[in-house]
Amino acid sequence: MPTAHVLIADITGSTKLYEELPERDALSQISIILARMRTIIDECGGVCINSKGDDTLSVYTEAEQAFAAARAMIETEWANGMAVHAGAYWGEVLNHGTDVFGDAVNTSARLSVLAKPGEVLMGDTTFEQLSERNRALCVSMGGLKLKGKADPVRVHSFAVGDMDTQTVLFGAKEADNGPRTESAALQAGEREWTLTNGQSVMVGRSADCEAVLEHPWVSRKHGSFELRAAQLEYTDHSSSGSTVITADGQEFSLQRRSMPLNGEGVVLVGTRDPSIETSAVRYATNDLMRD
Structure with missing residues (x-):
């Protein structure tokens, strides 16, 4: 079975946009962002599998490609206060028609949900295959027990801005921030x-x-x-x-x-x-x- 670095990137703020704008206008704004995200995926050497609702699913042969795409997405200053958060995970993928399935897809989706706006959470393999320079930009989140995974998943974070932007997980000094x-x-x-x-x-x-x-x-x-x-x-x-x-x-x-x-x-x-x-x-x- 083929392997890939799977990246799921999700738009934050779309619900509020639909509340503030007529549905047609909100949909137009979301479509513009998704189109730009698809362009970023292509420019970084990835393949956009689909873009449904307000997220994109893409796959990459190299960790650097997935990281570059995620970084470009979360660092972009989107209109109307929108932001992007993402999850990346390496593993086996099953191609079925125009879609992909597998543990890597499911885990990257869970990491995307946990990521804050302006942040990408990535699994250990994706992190380890990054350049030394890019690894130095990330912070280790430790091992997380995710639903559907028998063993803890080691997670690393890259976030826009300072350390306050990044996900904080557990630990004695992190108690005030609460669990996830x-x-x-x-x-x-x-x-x-x-x-x-x-x-x-x-x-x-x-x-x-x-x-x-x-x-x-x-x-x-x-x-x-x-x-x-x-x-x-x-x-x-x-x-x-x-x-x-x-x-x-x-x-x-x-x-x-x-x-x-x-x-x-x-x-x-x-x-x-x-x-x-x-x-x-x-x-x-x-x-x-x-x-």
Whole structure:
């Protein structure tokens, strides 16, 4: 089976663009960016397999080619505040028609999801095959346990700008930055949701909300859970506020503010009384572990 360096690059900010512009205009802006990304892939010696939605999948015979393409994409100053984040991984690929499949494709996709805007995360083999000069530009993220992989994957980061731009993973000195969340589970009464990157759940009294809580102290659109850039976040939009209780019993009051969530806990919507189960949304995050 042939091998390749697989690069998946994703546009950040497209959801907001569709909210701010008419659909036709937003689609036009995304199409312009994707066209430029395809040109970059071609100029760097890669083959663009497809560009669906707001990402591109490309393959390269050399690590330097994949790195050059990823770097060009994340360093470009895109219009309307857009940015690109990417994942690169070397491995076997299966060609099927006009598409490719395999572990390398799946792993590069997971790394792309974990990367911050303006960052590319790459596997060990891609990193090791880079020139000494380019390796010196990267930072080791350590070994990560990814879904579907039996062994930890060693990951390296290259990011635009200073060190604050790069993904920070675990470690004693990194605790304040929190772990990286691959997915999150929410439960309100008998209803359950599983969030992956880019997905959200609105909580409130309105029938338009995914999690409808019919209490007079709950606003129509009281708050929202969102998983983005590998971090679950709860944002309170109300005047009455919300209370977050973590698994170790810590309580935090929110009113028109946001808070990152990790591990397990409960958000009390519009109340501070944990006995009112019908006003509670429980959360649990699936966090990546350092080996």
